[in-house]
Amino acid sequence: MERREFIKAGAIAAAGFTILPSGSLFAGTNGKVRLGYIGVGARGMSHIAEGLLRDDVEIIAICDIQERSLKICREHIAKSGKPAAKEYTGGLDAYKGLLDRKDIDAVIIATPWQFHHPQAIDAMKAGKYVGCEVIAGLSVQDHWDIVHTSEKTGIPYMTLENVCYRRDVMAALNMVRQGMFGEIVHLEGGYQHNLRSVLFNDGKSYYGGGVEFGPKALSEAQWRTQYNIDQDGDLYPTHGAGPVMHNININAGNRFTNLVSFSSKARGLSAYVEELAPGNPNAKINYKNGDVTQTMINCANGETVMLTHDTHLPRPYSLGFRVQGTKGIWMDVNQSIYIEKQSKDDEWEPAKAWFEKYDHPLWKKHDKEAAGAGHGGMDWFVFNAFIQAVKQKTQTPIDVYDSVTMSVITPLSTKSLAEGNKPQEFPDFTKGKWQTRTNKFALDDSGF
Numbered sequence: 001m002e003r004r005e006f007i008k009a010g011a012i013a014a015a016g017f018t019i020l021p022s023g024s025l026f027a028g029t030n031g032k033v034r035l036g037y038i039g040v041g042a043r044g045m046s047h048i049a050e051g052l053l054r055d056d057v058e059i060i061a062i063c064d065i066q067e068r069s070l071k072i073c074r075e076h077i078a079k080s081g082k083p084a085a086k087e088y089t090g091g092l093d094a095y096k097g098l099l100d101r102k103d104i105d106a107v108i109i110a111t112p113w114q115f116h117h118p119q120a121i122d123a124m125k126a127g128k129y130v131g132c133e134v135i136a137g138l139s140v141q142d143h144w145d146i147v148h149t150s151e152k153t154g155i156p157y158m159t160l161e162n163v164c165y166r167r168d169v170m171a172a173l174n175m176v177r178q179g180m181f182g183e184i185v186h187l188e189g190g191y192q193h194n195l196r197s198v199l200f201n202d203g204k205s206y207y208g209g210g211v212e213f214g215p216k217a218l219s220e221a222q223w224r225t226q227y228n229i230d231q232d233g234d235l236y237p238t239h240g241a242g243p244v245m246h247n248i249n250i251n252a253g254n255r256f257t258n259l260v261s262f263s264s265k266a267r268g269l270s271a272y273v274e275e276l277a278p279g280n281p282n283a284k285i286n287y288k289n290g291d292v293t294q295t296m297i298n299c300a301n302g303e304t305v306m307l308t309h310d311t312h313l314p315r316p317y318s319l320g321f322r323v324q325g326t327k328g329i330w331m332d333v334n335q336s337i338y339i340e341k342q343s344k345d346d347e348w349e350p351a352k353a354w355f356e357k358y359d360h361p362l363w364k365k366h367d368k369e370a371a372g373a374g375h376g377g378m379d380w381f382v383f384n385a386f387i388q389a390v391k392q393k394t395q396t397p398i399d400v401y402d403s404v405t406m407s408v409i410t411p412l413s414t415k416s417l418a419e420g421n422k423p424q425e426f427p428d429f430t431k432g433k434w435q436t437r438t439n440k441f442a443l444d445d446s447g448f
């Protein structure tokens, strides 16, 4: 970045993000957002698919260290009829060549977790908006680094947490904002998804199946399973924490103050491998990540939050949301709502009817555009939210403070467990600004 621009960006940051990066930071191309992608594996490809569907996005460059991923991406772009993207590959630093390009406004990072922190920092230093897949960094310090770099450069950083845009989650948020549940006192959520066939893979299909991980496997089994071996803790808190945060205005009048985690024994992954391939050495590994990890969080305004990480056991999918207040409750697991004086006494009602009635205005407006996009349409929303912010040169709707808040739960929960379930202070990444910030998430159509 030129020195003059750097000073300007620094001044913007000092003003506390009220002014956003000036147009001079971006070359701008007839309202089109010029994207670079770092990591085009399973998730990167779904963001590629979103980009290809839009007339306001140009995919300028892609970077990946595996030819297999690049080939799938190259062929997909060719099939769409859009121009080929310039490719960067050849080593862990190949992404730096992509970041050197002056004709890229923003990057989508969808690499394994250990690369998010360095790649995002380098991207912000290169003046590119960052849309990064879940997990901002591995350590608490990594999360501070992301905040400090974003503040110093004035470049927005957004965790692409799609569940914040799930239709029922947004309908529940709409109900919360209309006071249907009364004053909110307790919330739950989590990542409760049988991932065993993703964590083990025989190298034949990107989508898993088998008992291998590491170099012999494909996609997430190549790298993610190692985290389950090495680390206890809530490894994936953002699907639960992101939506919960918006319901109780975290970083906008409220904040997480401390947390404590508990973790069960780890049996699920060994049992899975042993069942499929008796005697396989992967069944003998001492997986450190407990099968069910629960984290309780206190909030400045008195609410409690419980997050669950549960990905190693047989179970149907449910993120297990619960929003509970002085007038009623939503439970995701039985898809039911109870609103006192409106529901029959002590009887659950199907959530469906309530959510149709309180469908979020953004979903009503955009359901056709979202139809067919990944994960029930929420992938269109999260991608669109990022693109709109880049286009308008505004702050991203999930900003850097919200991004690191939902992600830092991982190292804090690991530390709590390592210290015998000791409570951990939650960092105030906003440095007091949470007291005066307001929650603008999904309040209007200017970028969600």
Ligand SMILES: NC(=O)c1ccc[n+]([C@@H]2O[C@H](COP(=O)([O-])OP(=O)(O)OC[C@H]3O[C@@H](n4cnc5c(N)ncnc54)[C@H](O)[C@@H]3O)[C@@H](O)[C@H]2O)c1
Pocket (backbone or CB within 6 Å): 038, 039, 040, 041, 042, 043, 044, 063, 064, 065, 066, 069, 091, 092, 093, 095, 110, 111, 112, 113, 115, 133, 134, 135, 160, 161, 162, 218, 219, 220, 221, 222, 375
């Ligand atoms: N929000 C969601 O619903 C969702 C769903 C799936 C994955 N994810 C997240 O997306 C991210 C990627 O997951 P995935 O499923 O696509 O994994 P993946 O293994 O399928 O893809 C990762 C890609 O990154 C490439 N890569 C590895 N190191 C690199 C480097 N240094 N530079 C460039 N490329 C590199 C790999 O070759 C691979 O193609 C993770 O953070 C994951 O948690 C989110």
